[in-house]
Amino acid sequence: MKPIIKSFLFSALILFTTESTIAQNMSVKMTQKNDPKWWKEAVVYQIYTRSFKDSDGDGVGDLKGIISKLDYVKSLGIDAVWLNPIYTSPNDDNGYDISNYREIMKDFGTMEDFDLLLKEMHKRGIKLVMDLVVNHSSDEHEWFKQSRSSRDNKYRDYYHWWPAEKGKPPYRWSFFDVNSDAWKYDGQTNSYYLHYFSQKQPDLNWENPKVRYEVYDMMKFWLDKGIDGFRMDAFQFASKDTTWPELPKGYEKNIIKYYGVGPHLHEYLQEMNREIFSKYDIMTVAEGAGSSPEDAMQFVDPDRKELNMAYHFESVDIGKHLKDFGLVKYKEIFSRYDEAFKDKGWLSIFLANHDQPRMVSKFGNDTTEFREISSKMLSTFVMTMRGTPYYYYGDELGMVNIRFNSIDDYHDVDTRNKYIGLKNKGGDLNGFLEGQKQTSRENGRTPFQWDDTQNAGFTSGKPWLKVNPNYKTINVEAQEKDPNSVLNYFRKLVQLRKKEPTLVYGNYTLLDKENPNVYAYTRELNGKKLLVLLNFTDKNSPYKIGIPVAKSKIILDNYPNTKQLNNSMLRPYEAIVLELKK
Incomplete structure (x- = not known):
């Protein structure tokens, strides 16, 4: 050779x-x-069915209402809808107390309506994710009716019972109970049952394999209908330490540490994965994922075969408003989680849901002057971070807190029970109501604002919850006509995320870490680098990122007609995305 x-x-x-x-x-x-997955690349849009669109004039949103607005939902560019519970329920906690897992609540329609909804969503390329509430059921569920009927009933061990002859059970704090005691005495069998939430939400006993396999069979029922995933409500509490140890004083201030992620939780999830999840191409996410990134990773490490997405609360559990918490600390939360998940696992990114006040009222500025621009800035943040973005209905319009003045305006069991408990103790009721104007869950549940007709076009009847009076100016119809509206900016963001894999899979690097006003970071993938600059204040804010940007291309800015980036200053609530030159 x-x-x-x-x-x-x-x-x-x-x-x-x-x-x-x-x-x-x-x-x-x-x-x-x-590893490409549809649920990593999806934008998830959460619909609170009760408040989205009423089709029959009874004042309650329903499935036919959603069907009538699917073209609007499709126009947003989203890929999946997460529906809050639509199962049969006495509505003590707005559907999170389920009395029949295989029926549709009459207020929302019928199973035929559901089947049509699923068909019409899939026809439009929209996937459906359902809420799964199995830490507890309603006390009106047949399982609990049987369980409380006698101590030797075959359903007795479907729930946690404590016989009264053993004395009072070890104290446990309840989220929604007026007296803050999670053990409720039931005279029928001279026993106490456990309820971490409302008295009408007894906790299921996941120690009992019969309970687990009842749940798995129910999950299979919905998956075989063709749904595309589950968001598992309060599941971090499903496993309890049934030795009921005495807990330290003040433990309720770190409830996840002492209540969540019990001794067998991961065993249950691995069993659930083997029996159900592994047999379908679905999205699975549990509400709450421990108290740290390390805890969260335990749920979604692919090698563990549990869930495929972590949904943690540290980024929303910051008090009344971001400005009180501080942007530097806020950046640290997101950066810490991103670092923990940079090589494996997957996160969800969100600023609002049905348990939170409105996004712009908590993290932005809902005054007339800054509502629109700060809403656009916050949407930019959600859509440019690594993780699956969850976006709450109405935030694409910049809907804001309603801020009720009277307890009579509230339906939420959390607010009403806290008010009653405070009243019984002679507490400051006016101060409590003032605080609820900013923090109550009801702020995020007001009816969707479709147009400027009566009741914002939500219903022809009396709405179950008052419509925000600002619907005359903040509504879909008005924003459809304005190319610079919050709604149309949101659509641009969704399209940007879809065409830029860098925003889905790219590395995240925090810049200007100690800047108290500006959140700056890069996203980088396969040699392409994007720079995101976000001003979280109503002032012109300087930044120092140490990256030459003079010749960079502006991809998106929430101020219209921006031609050039100011090299050292952002305008109030400005959000800008740039492609950096190599």
Whole structure:
């Protein structure tokens, strides 16, 4: 063989080997970090059915109402809808107390309506994720009716019972109970039952395998209908330490640590994965994922075969308003979670849901002057962070807190029971109501604002919850006509995320860490680098990022007609996304 040919073949072998090694390395990285999945690339839109659209004039949103507005939902560009519970329920906690897991609540329609909704969503390329509430049931569920009927009933061990002859059960704090005691005495069998939430929400006993397999069978019922996933409500509390140890004083201030992620929770999830999840291509996420990124990873590490997405609360449990918490601390939360999940696992990104006040009222500025621009800035944040974005209905319009003045305006069991408990103790009721104007869950549950007709076009009857009076100016119809509206800016953001895989899978790097006003970061993938700059204040705010940006391309700015980036200053609530030159 001639030397030149030998040299060529040797070089080709080296090149082939090198490319093979690179390909293998890229494959490993892709598998661990950027393994493409539909639920990673999806934008999830949460619909609170009761408040979205009423089709029959009874004042309550329903499934036919959602069907009538699916073209609007599709126009947002979203990929999946998460529905709050629509199962049969006496509505002590707005559907989170379920009395029949295989029926549709009459207020919302029928199973035929559900089947049509699912068909019409799939026809439009929209996936459906359902809420799964199985830490507890309603006390009107047949299981509990049987369980409380006698101590030897076959359903007795479906719930946690404590016989009164053993004395009072060990104190446990309740989220919604007036007296803050999670053990409720039931005279029928001279026993106490456990309820971490309302008295009408007795906790299921997941120690009992019969309970678990009843739940798995119910999940299969819905998945075989064709739904695309579950968001599991309060499931971090499903496993209890049934030795009922005495807990330290003040433990309710760190409730996840003492109540959540019990001794067998991960065993239950792994069993659930084997029995159900592994057999379907679905999205699975549990509400709450421990008290740290390390806890959260336990739920979604692919090697553990549990869930595929973590949904934690640290980013929303910050008090009344972000400005009181501080942006530097806020950046630290997101950066800490991103660092923990940079190589495996997956996160959800959100600023609002049905248990939170309105996004712009908590994290932005809902005054007339800054509502629109700060709402756009917050949407930019949600859509440019790594993780699956969850977006709450109405936030695409910049809907704000309603701020009720009277307890009579509230329906929420949490607010009403806290008010009663405070009243019984002679507490400051006016101060409590003033605080609820900013923090109450009811702020995020007011009817969707479709137009400027009576009741914002939500219903022809009396709405179950008051409509925000600002619907005359904040509504879909008005914003459809304005190319610079909050709604149309949201649509641009969704499209940007869809065409830029860098925003889905790219590395996240925090910049200007100690800046108290500006959140700056880059997203980088396959040599492409995007810079995101967000001003979280109503002042012109300087920033120092140490990156040359003079020749960078502006991809999106929430101020219209922006031609050039100011190299050192952002305008009030400005959000800008740039593609950096190599």
